[in-house]
Amino acid sequence: MSLRHAVLAALLSGEYSGYQLTKAFDVGVANFWYARPQQLYLELSKLESDGLISGREVVQQTRPNKRLFMVTDAGLAELARFAASVSKPSFIRDDLLVKVQAVDHVDVAPVIAQLDQRAAAAAAKVEILDKILRRFRGDLDEETYLRHGSPIGPYLTCLRGRLFEQEHHDWSVRAAALLRDRATRNGDPPPVSGQSR
Template identity: 70%
Template sequence: MALRHAVLAVLLDGEYSGYQLAKIFDVSCSNFWYAVPQQLYAELTKLERAGLIAGRQVIQHDRPNKRLFTVTPAGLAELAAFAAVPSKPSSIREDLLVMVQAVDRLDPAPVIAQLEERAVIAAAKVELFDRMLRQLRGDLTEETFLRESDRIGPYLTCLRGRGFEQENREWCERVAALLRARAPVSR
């Protein structure tokens, strides 16, 4: 019952179709959750049946029709109930970390390659998050925005995503350099 609340939380920002949600969950909002389209369509169906969101058909002539969804009062209540019960912390679950754990007993070359690649990906995500943050706060300073705006949730989760990726990048770079220095490999 977790994707459920993530979908509700995103739909607070406006009406979206399953397809639009899929894009949000794929690229931008990986700052707090990730899901593939199939999961989202299935979840939207369930949420609508439960009365937590309401969909309306939009007829389009230049492309296939779509259904836009909004959170109902019952949906908001569900979110409030969700926020009221203490949540359990979730830890990191990353294949790359498993590889590093075992790296002393393996050929380090492919692990180093993956670390370096991951550092680049993380750096790109940091930049993406920076752009999103700038866009969200407009021409206000961060301090002013966070004090005065009435929609800071997405900004705050984006900050967390940025911190995570920054930390990730630094670690990947450090570990890659270290492993390279220990066992010099070609390429």
């Protein structure tokens, strides 16, 4: 998958300015594809040049003018082609896991501190994603929304992001607690606990 497909998918919700797109990526799309704002602005320019999105200028009185972008028919065709292509298996690439792998041979305290930080960050993301999911559902319970609600695609990707972050949180809390307990039993001073949920 390339960034272009993630941007096209994000623009399916309607017209976005570059700024709005960076916010959408920061909250929703970041669950499955991370991109810096500079990358997004560059990709918008490429997509428009390739005819996959169209932009229009919006004149604003008190602020600088802005461009709003939307997916074209060619962009929809590109997304259809992409959706029909075979997906590669996902994989984990996380430097904190390398540190945990080496924990028997390095100072455990900074690794535990990083696990505590990761747990706190994951807990904060879970809260944000829960709010987004509730906003999608409105008055519907989750099962009803999953069967009949719309849009379903963004909901499912947000749900996957929430499950990922919850699992990340739970594993980080457990790993930090186990390492902290082992350090205490081995006679080392217990590392200071960080904030976690």
